[in-house]
Amino acid sequence: MIPLLGIPPQALFGQLLIGLINGSFYALLSLGLAVIFGLLNIINFTHGAQYMMGAFAAWFLLQYAGLGYWWALIVAPIVVGIVGIVLERTMLKRLYQLDHLYGLLLTFGLALIIQGLFRNQYGSSGLPYAIPSQLAGGQNLGFMFLPNYRAWVIGFSLAVCLGTWFVIERTRLGSYLRAATENPTLVQAFGINVPRMITLTYGFGVALAALAGVMAAPIYQVNPLMGSDLIVVVFAVVVIGGMGSIMGSIITGFGLGVIEGLTKVFYPEASNTVIFVIMALVLLVKPAGLFGRTQ
């Protein structure tokens, strides 16, 4: 194999793969944040904790109920989604009349509580979670080795993202949702139960985070703090993409993951900061974000 710009291709494609994996999680998480923000006008700071709860739910299911990865993929998002719905019904709904900042502060407090409780119980060293046996092993593509599980994560999250996009942009349910984002009072006047729609939307956004958590469990281990730094990066992704567009969140998520991966190859010192630098540049050139609309 010929080295490309002095970089061995194995390293290049390896990092590209990691970039796509991270990008999958960025896309799923920023998608959830965007859907929630669209209807609730709340930035869900608990999102990182809910991602972590998804991973823990998968671990609990395996440990105490003997249910494996495939069950976790269905059950964990539902359970964590229901927890989210309870939070919305009991706490978040009291804040809709107030400044948006209070929603941020409340969800930040909830994130601290959840992460603190999990850390008390499980420490911060991380619990292992095995790759499902059907997806063990990998393919030799000639220029690189592609583990099956990673290919699955990328493919499945892309499918979930596109499915979400389809539901919101192309179905009747989605059109209600978009209408309620524009003008909830008017939609309610047409006889649609907007408060219930808000609750379910929050549950759905949270479930997306939990789903990402389940998928992340075999790759990053299950750790109480796995979501706490990730959420800051996802915020940057959201600022770069602008929260106006569903497709925008997906493209920005995957794109930034890849850019981060490439930075690890060509200039590793900057790999932690590259997304924030891009955010600063985007804000200077296009303050509303790449896909955002100016209010």
Place this chain on the structure above:
Amino acid sequence: MARVRQRHQAVAFAVMVLFFVLAPFGVYPVFLMKALCFGLFACAFNLLIGYVGLLSFGHAAYLGSAGYVAAHAAKVWGWPPEAAIAAGVVTAAILGLLIGVIAIRRQGIYFAMTTLALAQMIFFFCVQAPFTHGEDGIQGVPRGRLFGLLDLNQTFTLYFVVLAIFLIGFLVIYRAIHSPFGQVLKAIRENQPRALSLGYKADQYKLIAFVLSTALVGLAGSTKALVFQLASLTDVHWTMSGEVVLMTLLGGLGTVFGPVVGAFIVIALENYLAQLGAWVTVVQGAIFVVCVLTFRRGVVGELARLLGKPL
């Protein structure tokens, strides 16, 4: 009206000064100095959220960087304390200017996310830069002699110097809030389009307030580095940004004395709960939730409501 406000706020100010002058004779001075540093930190943060309506979720970046620069100047370059503190203040102000220019382009919730993300960038810079010594931090920072006269290794001397620094910062903020400049800031907070239509350049006002706030945070951070003879990653991490929000919220957003009270309570709590490990985060989170749901005015805000006077 203005006179009445000034009179009872003057009384409250006198009570606060009297408390801090007498306190070190009964309470552990190092704890008080910590509370004073964080009190100034929270007051400077409150200048933005309480009076301009800007929630900066990245204020730890200025606290920590100023601490690093002050510690480095005092230890490696051998600067006297006043010069080290000045260096920290200037660093924080420059960072605030750079970040402010970018972040002010977005409003509301996006402003909070932007400041958080840019602060995280500074955190990673501090993790990697050699002069910060990574996880170890800068340890054993010499306190030196202030203006060549006051030996800061004497605890009581140090305490009253810290108190003086705190009071200077506090009065600068008080002056800013009650000046015509402060009135414009409040106008922008209440209704930015209207302030714009009256001819006020909202972005410039916001930027000046932002830089003023970060410079004062730098003052708190540099002083803290000299008091504890340490500059570490804890002060740059975004959990610290969350902590200052907590202090201000608990004390009372947009009250003059609230952040000081809030900082005092939070620092005291942390002292008592220190051996409980991760429970501290749980308690902090619970305070956040309770404050947001039922106690949005904060301690001083509620007190002011009972008295019927702004504090």
